Amino acid sequence: MEMMTTLLLVLLGVETAALVAVIILYRKARKAAKTRTVEAPNSAYKSRYVEDLEAQERWENMDLDRLHEVNREEVVKLLEKVRATSTRTLTTSERAFLDRMAEAHDRVVPPENRTTRKRKRPPQTPHRLPGMS
DSSP states (O other): OHHHHHHHHHHHHHHHHHHHHHHHHHHHHHHHHTOOOOOOTTOSOOOHHHHHHHHHHHHHTSOGGGSOHHHHHHHHHHHHHHHHSOGGGSOHHHHHHHHHHHHHHHHSOOGGGTTTOOOOOOOOOOOOOTTOO
């Protein structure tokens, strides 16, 4: 009887060790499945830092003489704030204002080119759904 009890205890120990090994292997497999995916080098993703640098460069390249004096004062004030601290200190509305000013600045044709530059409009074609004639 004593030999049978010893055998049962040995089998219980082997089963416990096997269960622990299965649990460890399962956790390793789950951890390996959760590995971080890295963006491809040519992806469109940009970090927040890069976006902030590009935005600051776009704002700094504006020709302030072409802005209305009220807007110019606000842009100068915000650019000084960015230079003193960083772009992250801007509120959402301040950042939106600078983006609108930069976008408007890029859209406006310089005064010296207004008379010589003509813009052609592409022909208007109606949009049709596929399969319709």
